Amino acid sequence: MSLRESLASGQLHGYRQDLFGMLSKRWVFVALTVVPALAVFGFVNMFPMLWALAASFFEVGAFQPSWTWAGIENFETVLANSDFWASIRRSVIFAAGSVVLQVTTGTALAILLDRKFSFKRVIRAIALVPYIVPTAVLSFVALWMGNARYGIINQLLVEVGLISEFIAWYGTTDLAMLSVIVTSSWKFTIFVTIIVLARLQSIPASIYEAATVSGASRWDRFKDITLPNLKGVLFIVVLLRGVWMFNKFDIIFILTNGGPINTTTTASIYAYRTAFSDFNLGEAAAVSTLLFVLLVGAAIVYFYFFEPSQEVRVE
């Protein structure tokens, strides 16, 4: 019997009825939508987190399978180590610098893209490229662009006359952190742009027009309409970018490997080194656990002080 015939006879209709009936059951629906995501989350996120949490209370060597109970010894060692605190400080600098740069340039780019002008699509596409390209690829491109001998950035800056000689952007202690911040922002700015642009486009044009006719200048409109409307979304963007940049590992690891002379060894690089150079897995787990606690604490403070429920006004 063909599909058409089945439909005509109403037989298929019966099967569909049963299918819809089953899917409409609450527990079936919940299971189908939530369980897969939960399973992945549990396997990829929760399990390693709990594993690390457990490991932080043991002495775990890389070459011996047995764990030895150590209590809070790992934490004591880590907290007493000035290298750990220095790495935290670098994470904060890296996160704060990246967030400021990404949010300001990202918002500016969004405001630009919100206007009508020619080549808008081209610019949007170009801005999206670094975000789509894998971090490793982008990092190597950045490394070559900033290369002290052949780098195009050096070439351009010398030609323009901003610098007099080639600079090892990622290899100079004074500049490495700044260079890493700029490179990471190059990649992630468009994230801010995409979210801010979505919000900008949801602001009705008539609100701007009403303000314009009633005497508001371009600056007034930006300050009194655009910015207040962006508050809520910027709150979320700063939070997300802050957390992600604080934990950033890959781009820094590839660009500088934490160097030169540890100037870019952020907390996550420090944790990696503890685990895979010093082979002290227990201590590395303690570092990770401390980072987790620190971020949760920071997020709570952030939410407490900025009261997003008031800022994120949904009409």
Added chain:
Amino acid sequence: MTVEVKSLTKIYQVGSSEELAVDSIDFEIGANEFFTLVGPSGCGKSTTLRCIAGLETPTSGQILVDGEDVTQTAPNNRGLAMMFQDIALYPHMNVVENIAYPLKVRGVDKTERQERAREVAELMQIPELLNKYPGELSGGQRQRTAIARTIVYNPSALLMDEPLSDLDAQLKVEIRKEIQRIHERAGVPTIYVTHDQSEALSMSDRIAVMNDGHVMGIGSPDELYESPENTFVAAFIGNPSINLVPATLGDGGGDRVTVDLGGEATERELTEGRPVGTDVEVGIRPERVDVLPDPDAGKLTGTLELIERIGDRRLATVDIDDGEIRALNLSTDTLAEGSTVSVAFDWADVHLFDGESGEALAHPIADVQRNEPTESV
């Protein structure tokens, strides 16, 4: 304060083609005049208003406010006020901040602008809403807030772009009154855009009827209703719409002609001469047409197609040979749909339009002249 629009033209670039939205229109709005631009959607009325506001740049032509050319002036420096169809309150500001915003951008200090916003809110009967946000207001309250916001800074003219079209009928009437009250009080020209002819008729001192980027007719509501310049204005103004029945000019020709309709003829004087045999349209308002149960009693015979109730009146649609006739005067309550009836009207009540150009050739004869024996031949 006056507003003048001089040969205003606006052409939009749509892809590679050009779209003429407004085609060289002229009008002048006097001090304290309530002026309405009315027409079907896409007729260019909103574009005209937006050009006056400065939100659109005219392709050519001039906008004069109080005799001063503001065509090149930025919209925020024109000193006008505008109300929008979607009200456009600032969702992140409460009512008092919304009302006071035009004062804020003018650099008025905080206590004074709060004071003035409060006064205007009082005037609009919304003083208790000052600390609420637009999302918490009803439709009528939002409208009142929006009106308050437009008058708080004494603008030189009020522009309104279909501000009532999203309201329910009852609220419409209420806010309509408010707008007129505010217009009186502000003492400045108001330019009001609507697609609703009844709104235009009830509110305006003068109306410009627009179609396809042109002004088809301009005048007071009475003028447009009594002596429309062409069939478009005649058909657009008045609800139910005017009846237009084709006819041919008979004897005479020139200024004085006879019109044959349904075997009867009348002699009329034309504003412009037309030769014998010219196709014309006879226009007659449904208010002036009677439906009679006797098929032979009236001027035209037809089938009573439909009786509809419009408010307290009944509208009859009668099918005749050359189309249909709408009539509001039903001689008896017993008329049945489907029966053969006749329609009657007074020759003095008819308009004549040129069949081709739609231009008006004759208007109803004023009541004072009615008794003179000019009627049927």
